[in-house]
Amino acid sequence: TETQNALQEVRSLHRHYLRQEWEKFLTSREREEGVGYVLTQDGLVPAPQVWSPEIEQAVRNCQPVVLTDAGDTPATGGNGDDGGSGAESAIQPRSALAAPIALRGQVIGALDLFDPDHPRQWTEDDLALVEAVTDQVALAIENARLFEQTQMALQQTDALYRASRRIVTATNLPDLYQAVVDELARRLGADQCRLVIFDPEAGCGEIKAEYRPTPNIETLRIPMAGNPSYEILRDTKQPLSIEDVSTHPVTAQVREMFAEQGIKSVLLVPIVVRGELIGSVGLDAVGQKRVFTEAELDFCRTVVDQAAIAIESLRTIEEIRQRVQERTMLFNVSQSLASAPLQSDEIAAIITRQFVEVMNVPECSLSLLDSQEGTMQVLADFYIEEEGREIVREEVKETWRLSDYPASARVVETLQPLVVQASDPDADPAELAYMRQHEVATLAIIPLAVKGQAIGVIEMETWDEERHYTAEELNLAITLANQAAVALENARLYEEQRHTAERLKEVDRLKTQFLANMSHELRTPLNSIIGFSRVILKGIDGPLTELQQTDLTAIYNSGQHLLDLINNILDLSKIEAGKMELNFEEVDLKQIIRGVMSTAVGLVKDKPIELEQRVPEDLPTVWADGTRIRQVVLNLVSNAAKFTEEGKITITADHDGEWVTVSVADTGVGIPPEKLEHIFEEFTQVDASTTRRAGGTGLGLPISRHFVEMHGGKMAVESRQEEGSIFTFTLPIHPQAERKAQPADGRDEDESPVTGGRLVLAVDDDPGVISLYKRYLEGQGYQVIGVSDGEGVLDKVKELQPFAITLDVLMPGKDGWQVLRELKECPETCDIPIIICSIVSEEGRGFSLGAADYLVKPIMENELLTALSRIDHLGEGMEVLVIDDQADDILLIRRILEAQQGYRVIEAGDGRSGIEMVRQRQPDLIILDLMMPKVDGFAVLEALKREPATRSIPVIVITAKELTEEERQRLNGQVEVLLRKGLFTERELLEDVGRALQRVQSRQTTL
Secondary structure: HHHHHHHHHHHHHHHHHHHHHHHHHHHHHHHOOOOOEEEOOEHHHHEEEOOOOOHHHHHOOOOOOOEOOOOOOOOOOOOOOOOOOOOOOOOOOOEEEEEEEEEOOOOEEEEEEEOOOOOOOOHHHHHHHHHHHHHHHHHHHHHHHHHHHHHHHHHHHHHHHHHHHHHHOOOOOHHHHHHHHHHHHHHOOOOOOOEEEEEOOOEEEEEEEEEOOOOOOOOEOOOOOOOHHHHHHHHHHHOOHHHHOOOHHHOOOHHHHHHHOOOEEEEEEEEEEEOOOEEEEEEEEEEEOOOHHHHHEEEEEEEHHHHHHHHHHHHHHHHHHHHHHHHHHHHHHHHHHOOOOOOOHHHHHHHHHHHHHHOOEEEEEEEEEOOOOOOOEEEEEEOOOOOOOOOEEEOOOOOEEHHHHHHHHHHHHHOOEEEEEEOOOOOOOHHHHHHHHHOOOEEEEEEEEEEEEEEEEEEEEOOOOOOOOHHHHHHHHHHHHHHHHHHHHHHHHHHHHHHHHHHHHHHHHHHHHHHHHHHHHHHHHHHHHHHHHHHHOOOOOOOOOHHHOOOHHHHHHHHHHHEEEEEEHHHHHHHHHHOEEEEEEEEOHHHHHHHHHHHHHHHHOOOOOEEEEEEEOOOOEEEOOOOHHHHHHHHHHHHHHOOOOOEEEEEEEOOOOOOEEEEEEOOOOOHHHHHHHHHHOOOOOOHHHHHHHHHHOOOOOHHHHHHHHHOOOOOEEEEEEEOOOEEEEEOOOOOOOOOOOOOOOOOOOOOOOOOOOOOEEEOOOHHHHHHHHHHHHHHHOOEEEOOOOOOOOHHHHHHOOOOOEEOOOOOOOHHHHHHHHHHHHHOOOOOOOOOEEOOOOOHHHHHHOOOOOEEEOOOOHHHHHHHHHHOOOOOEEEEEEOOOOOOHHHHHHHHHHHOOOOOOEEOOOOHHHHHHHHHHOOOEEEEEEOOOOOOHHHHHHHHHHHHHOOOOEEEEEEEOOOOOOHHHHOOOOOEEEEEEEOOOOOOHHHHEEEEEEHHHOOOOOOO
């Protein structure tokens, strides 16, 4: 019966363990170690000690102990061995059985069966039964412990998961910091928790996040220098647990504050990134002391280590984002400066406003230095208006002396930025007085310097509270200041160059005017001198003596020479002023050469020089101004006669079917190599000695070259000292518009537009078509140049910049579609109107690629002239029809376009009315929404493209729909531009509208 009772008690104990009472049992056992427990109806209660030390030692040695009578000697293992004498106890049982409860050889308790009143004999069966029961108890205890450990591990894993999830999902550092303190405080049951990030440059740590913030803390900054806890964390990189802050040496400096806050224990966990301490997490126990267990320390380490990785990642992302923002800001500033007029005031305003926005300061000013006067002039001053938070420009143009503000003078001298705080007692009194007067809390002064020389300063002011600029912020400010300095210096240089150019232009104008006036005044008396001397020489007034004849001849020749010089000066002034006019006609070059050589006989009559002509009889006529060409040939022959003492002067002429080449060769002194590149400059001669011997002004060769180039030809020279010189020039045989294209690549390198006509570049592989275009257009004031191959058209168009281009699409090699695409994609040629002339009727494709018009061969004269006349109507005001069922979208487009000059906006609220309005008004451009009820944008396009009167009107589609590939194919070749609602900018819309209108060139006139 007693055994059954014992077994029942064991089962009750087992159930008790399984009811999860084990944790309570262990906790009590830890607090009162060494005290036994008895299982009663009321649960576990402390039991008095009933064993002697010998019995307890035997049980601890994993041996059962048997007591049959109080007077007996206890026996171990039921074999009567001496186990030592008994001891006093609170209970004196008559018989007892104590069996150890062991796990893996380790005694964790004992099972005690006793009878306080009667002696008892314990049998082997009893011992076996008790041993079986103790094994079950041990197994139950082990299961309970494992269950408890599993539960604790599960709770810790769940806590780590929640903490990790909050950490990794944080998108910014403040959220991350708060997640760390919240999760640690809740898991560990801390009364207070804070996270501190250290700033070595500032020498302190700043509290970034708190859980139940510590009351009555006036500052969020914690000094690093002389802080024992910081030094320990920095050196060990391990958590620091302080059980009693009142006695621990680390807390000596803050002991009084901890006492006021009631803080008894503190745990500090370091935040380490790449081996460097960047911060710490502190947990406080308020009211009573606390010992943080190893499991809690492990949890803190794990969470903080994850936080350190996340902090580094977010910092890296933030640095990248900051760099991108800075580069974007710098790019925007550069763009603003690039598009701004080169004026110091405008540049200063742009830079100062950018500083207010980028550096986030309430006021900024820019001043330029006058180093000679030692003063600064304020060019721009912007501030943030308090109520509306708008950036306002203060209209002030004050000047202040640099010596009155030593801080600014120091920045100008050292070229280093300087930050002055109003609370700094060591700051310059003058600066502090200025800051107090204007209620400035922080003044940052940034130098403006170019090539190591200061040109001014930028001053940033904060008003309400002091601002501590980071190194990154100052570096950004310096970068912006450097850009500003370069832009301001460029503006200054531009102003100087502009003033210099204006002065030079005025001087040149005065020179030209003076030469023209003086030449006119000199011609009047020369006319009398030459005329009357000629009359007298002819004997009209009577016979002359030989001496008089000689004297008058000298007077006449000198007058003629002076007249030639004056004429040269007048010619040069006309050429420079662009007022020289040529009278083109067919000129017989043979007669001009013969006449010049007859004149040259008198030039070399006193020298042993032979004159020779090598001119073929079949030399064709040239298209030129005969008077100016005779002047060119005469200048070259006269120049050869001046510098040739003996030998030969030879004129040679030849032609290649397109050009006539004329050469004048002599056997004179020649020209030094270093002088060759200067002989065509005005008022320049080879050297002073030659000038004195030969005379002249140095204008003959420059004027001759100008005349040749005005004919479309070129002039060149070859010379060797003491061997002679050869001057060569070319003249066209035909008028420029009739010259043939070179067969090698379909282009003529020497073709260039002649002043007085609008140049049309005809691209067609059929020479007959090009000839037809010339007949059609040249009589109407156009000049036509033909190109027979698509290769190289882009370069030719860049060179000539024609008024318009006619383009055939069917050509060997590169076809017209490729040429059209290249021309429209190049910024230098995209705005030149292109008229497609082809036997293939693909108007839609041509217009979608940017063609201004589309003509189908055979092309009649009136069609081609009509197409060109439409191009002439550019800029007369463009009518734009907006078709959209959304009134707000129509209003937006209307505002954008009507803010620009030259646009008239009409509107239609649905597709059906839009089609009718297009038929009635035929606008210059249509802006069309695709998604409309009943008649959508696709139906509108199809209706417009079916009718000849409306198919060529350009269409810009604006839609909010994601188009499928099939829908894009439906739009292909029918619209100019596709814009997405909500994504296109005002600038993009205006640019696309402008391009579309330029491509089609005012299509409201019907064919």
